[in-house]
Amino acid sequence: MSSREEILGRLRAATGDVTSRPGDRGPVPVIAATGESAQATLDLFVATVADYRASVVRCTPEQVGAEVAAALVRARAHTVLVPPGLDTSWVARARDAGLRLRTDEGEDGGPLTAQELDGIDAVVTAARVAVATTGTIVLDHAPDQGRRALTLVPDQHVCVVRADQVVHDVPDAVALLDPARPLTWVSGPSATSDIELDRVEGVHGPRTLDVIVVG
Amino acid sequence: MTDLPVQDTSPTFLGMPSFQRSAKVALADTQQRRNLAHATATIRAKRAAAVGEVEGWEDLRLAGAAAKDEALHHLPDYLEQLEAALTARGATVHWARDAAEANRVVVDLARAKGADEVVKVKSMATQEIELNETLEAAGIAAWETDLAELIVQLGEDRPSHILVPAIHRNRAEIREIFARRMGTVGRAAPADLTDEPERLAEAARLHLREKFLRARVAVTGANFAVADTGTLVVVESEGNGRMCLTLPETLITVVGIEKVLPTFADLATMLQLLPRSSTGERMNPYTSMWTGVTPGDGPQEVHVVLLDSGRSRVLADEAGREALRCIRCSACLNVCPVYERTGGHAYGSVYPGPIGAVLNPLLRGTSSEVDRSLPYASSLCGACFEACPVRIDIPSLLVRLRTQVVDEASGRSAEAASMKAAAWMFGDHRRLEAAQRAVTLGGRLLGGRTIRSLPGLGAWTQARDVPSPPTETFRQWWARTHGDDAPHTSEETP
Incomplete structure (x- = not known):
């Protein structure tokens, strides 16, 4: 008997007493807080992101380029990764300020290697959805965010979130996501609490997270 | 009871003395008691604040318990569904009856890739099966990449907490371990390393980065495996999980069969319960979800090892099966007056604290001294049940296990006679x-x-x-x- 058959057989024997059928519990209950208004949700998101010691600013669509450039300059970034589908107006000011823009194309013409990514200071992306109660941005790695490694290896992540992408609670975000895509939930910069349970920012992921909320 | 096989006790814990005897030694270690008292008090306060923010917390607990029960009560169906979803997305599914079989699968896969090292994300399942030791024996280095696991591995120590495996170590001890050991296995710690947590984290970042960038095979666990979509989920803080899940060509994930969730929508419940219970945060810094292979993004060869190793036996125990709901948040450890004083090593397993006192005798049976003693490693105060995000009634399970232990020794023990x-x-x-x-x-x-x-x-x-x-x-x-x-x-x- 294969391991598969044996384990499934064991489990059928172990659950022989169960009389219900799969799915009998009905639909999954949605337990979520609700915002009083879109404005209140947005205010909450800004506050919870700031709680993680991420920088967070709000601006108009016209100001995005300036805010992106300001965040990059503040972190002393020199090279900036631009995902293939990013709105190029967001990084125009940074280019004008003398920062070097890079695409996901390495020396050999293929995608950047991990080593090449390690030499890049920052990345600018959009997001799929953001959660107010937890201060979370969720990436689904569409072309305006790029494949997963792009938002992981560089030490700074500048993420531009549209105000209409901010939902109130976790279940609202889960309902919008496509499980077929890789998903990365980001709540503040990389951190650890492994040393005496003190939260320390900055281990392996980007140590600087800048969130720019537009609209 | 059942004739389904128990989990083999690993050589590390074989012949362990009773909890009470080990606890006596641990209680005499005043440094460790200070470290633990500080750490557990801190995290209890954080958890209380994070949980207090959520109005529907009790509803979430009920929904979390119901989601896990739905999966457990119909586990064969949901595992088959999970397997089909994973296979459809290009993943290869392996089934492992016990630790030895799971280890063999991983070693064979790593060898087939010609790898002499793998990077690892902290995983309770791979600790349980002692995968690292098996890989080492096969000549494959296994690098733990979670900061606390790195501290434990470099210190040639054992984890003492589910979430913060080096909770028994303070910053001065960690500095000493890094300074002494990092250079022997890779990039050495900076010569002027201090015991500030920021500096220690920086040293770990530099030490591990070279390993991440060159790694070709990663081994991980998973917090959840979603049956209807085939999605696997890793919840973490540091980004080492993302590194392992993203950069290598080959990804091997070892998942206990009780990790299954029926639907993707159930994640909405679990992602509210787990971080607040675990680290006392509204949300942990990083959660990664992946569904098989994504062309052009991340590992192009994805393996999933579904591990039984005693779990089917626990499932057959109608009362005991609720222990399989456990999502390894460790809230029960942090609120336990016994754990706070003894630390995790006395429990003789990778699962310490109140949940360990229940899970170990259920998984391994009560034939060993330590497993017979664990149901008594509790004052039955009930704090663990109150803190548990999936409502495992640990005190009742402990009492039932005590009955079992006494019945098995019936007529022979002093307690039975008295x-x-x-x-x-x-x-x-x-x-x-x-x-x-x-x-x-x-x-x-x-x-x-x-x-x-x-x-x-x-x-x-x-x-x-x-x-x-x-x-x-x-x-x-x-x-x-x-x-x-x-x-x-x-x-x-x-």
């Missing part, structure tokens, strides 16, 4: 009164001295002092001070 004697004595008030008079004689002989141990009650008195008996019973005191008003109890019918 319970039998007590039943005889309490069965007739004349016997009770005679016994009480006999006790006061003992009290007068001892003259108020504390009794440190009693013959035949070694286990019980190991952790407790016995109060010295009074020199007078209540009945004797009443008769002496109230004279003729004394109630004539002996005329009442019992």
Whole structure:
């Protein structure tokens, strides 16, 4: 008997007493807080992101380029990764300020290697959805965010979130996501609490997270 | 009970003394007690604040328990669904009856890739099966990449907490381990390393980065495996998980079969329960979800090892099966007055604390000294049940396991014999009164001295002092001070 058959057989024997059928519990209950208004949700998101010691600013669509450039300059970034589908107006000011823009194309013409990514200071992306109660941005790695490694290896992540992408609670975000895509939930910069349970920012992921909320 | 196979006790924990004997040693370690008291008090306060923010917390707990029960009660169906979804997305699914089989699968896969090293994300399942030791024996280095796991691995130590495996170490000890050991396995710690947490984290970042960038195979666990979509989920803080899940070409994930969730929508519940219970944060810094292979993004070869190793046996226990709901948040450890004082090593397993006291005897049976002693590693105060995000009634399970342990030893142990004697004595008030008079004689002989141990009650008195008996019973005191008003109890019918 294969391991598969044996384990499934064991489990059928172990659950022989169960009389219900799969799915009998009905639909999954949605337990979520609700915002009083879109404005209140947005205010909450800004506050919870700031709680993680991420920088967070709000601006108009016209100001995005300036805010992106300001965040990059503040972190002393020199090279900036631009995902293939990013709105190029967001990084125009940074280019004008003398920062070097890079695409996901390495020396050999293929995608950047991990080593090449390690030499890049920052990345600018959009997001799929953001959660107010937890201060979370969720990436689904569409072309305006790029494949997963792009938002992981560089030490700074500048993420531009549209105000209409901010939902109130976790279940609202889960309902919008496509499980077929890789998903990365980001709540503040990389951190650890492994040393005496003190939260320390900055281990392996980007140590600087800048969130720019537009609209 | 059932004839399904128990989990083999790994060589690390084989022949472990009872919890109570190990606890006595741990209690004498004042440094460790200080570290633990500080750490658990900090995280208890954080958790209380994070949980207090959520109005529907009890509804979330009920939904979390219901989601896990749905999966567990129909586990064969949901595992088959998970397997089909994973396979459809280009993943290869392996089934492992026990630790040895799971280890063999991973070693064979790593060898097939020609890898002499793998990077690892902290995983309870791979710790349980002692994968690292097996890989080392096969000549494959396994690099733990979680900061606390790195501390444990470099210190040649054992984890003592589910979430913060190096909770028993303070910053000065960590600095010393990094300075002494990092250079022997890769990039050395900076010469001017201090014990500031920021500097220690920076040293780990530099040490591990070279390993991440060159790694070709990663081994991980998963917090959840979603049956309807085939999505696997890793919840973490540092980004080492993302590194392992993203950069290598080959990804091997070892998942206990109880990690299954029925639907993707259930993640909405779990992602609210887990971080707040675990680290006391609204959300942990990083959660990664992946569904098989994504062309052009991340590992292009994805393997999933579904591990039984005693879990089917626990599932067959109608009362005990709720322990399989556990999402390894460790909230029960942090609120436990016993764990706070003894630390995790005394539990003789990778699963310490209240959930370990339940899970280990269920998984491994009660044939060993340590597993027989674990149901007693509790004051039954109930704090663990209250903190558990999936409502595992740990105190009731402990009491049931105590019954099982006593029944198995029935007639042979001092406890069973004394319970039998007590039943005889309490069965007739004349016997009770005679016994009480006999006790006061003992009290007068001892003259108020504390009794440190009693013959035949070694286990019980190991952790407790016995109060010295009074020199007078209540009945004797009443008769002496109230004279003729004394109630004539002996005329009442019992």
